[in-house]
Amino acid sequence: DPIDIMVALRSEHEKKDGKRMGIDVSTGKITCMCEKMIIEPLRVKQQVIKSATEATNMILKIDDLISIKGSKMPPAPPGGMGGMGGMGGMGGMGGMGGMPY
Known part of the structure; x- marks a missing residue:
């Protein structure tokens, strides 16, 4: 065990x-x-600690990215440009600047 x-x-x-x-x-x-x-050199132990620290940092960064994507985006301020292009009314495509997509 x-x-x-x-x-x-x-x-x-x-x-x-x-x-x-x-x-x-x-x-x-x-x-x-x-x-x-069986003798384990200090360098091996130092490398193990360094690798474990790097792996932990990478996991925490990925976790932060997932947390950010899961949260809602804050609403746009009133009277702001709003959306992509922000030129509502041009060509009747509201907010897309008259560009077809």
């Missing part, structure tokens, strides 16, 4: 020299990573 393994790993990390403990994916057990010769 992944939750049980993560709880056990956190428990091991709390102990003295627990920072070297990790999950052996072959056995599914918690072991010392130094004994297994």
